[in-house]
Amino acid sequence: MTRMIRILCLALLTIGLVGPSLPARADDRDEKHEKCEKRIHQAEDKLRDAVNRHGEESRQARKRREELEEAKRRCGDHHDMDHHDDHDHEQH
Numbered sequence: 001m002t003r004m005i006r007i008l009c010l011a012l013l014t015i016g017l018v019g020p021s022l023p024a025r026a027d028d029r030d031e032k033h034e035k036c037e038k039r040i041h042q043a044e045d046k047l048r049d050a051v052n053r054h055g056e057e058s059r060q061a062r063k064r065r066e067e068l069e070e071a072k073r074r075c076g077d078h079h080d081m082d083h084h085d086d087h088d089h090e091q092h
Contacts (some may be wrong), residue, residue: 033075036074037075042070
């Protein structure tokens, strides 16, 4: 009987310690994703402005393209996959 109580106590302790941290991780991922998306959108806006002001092949536009690619790389593959799916649907 005491063995069963020990196992139950250990299980409850484990759930008590691990359980509360799980939602925080999901919230943290959502927050990071939102920040990533914001950085990417800002980089896209800066690229669009550079193209409008200086031209498609300008030094400024090339710099802004590099910054956009860097923002996408930092955010990981989830962003690229989302946009590739959108482009695939537009092309077909």
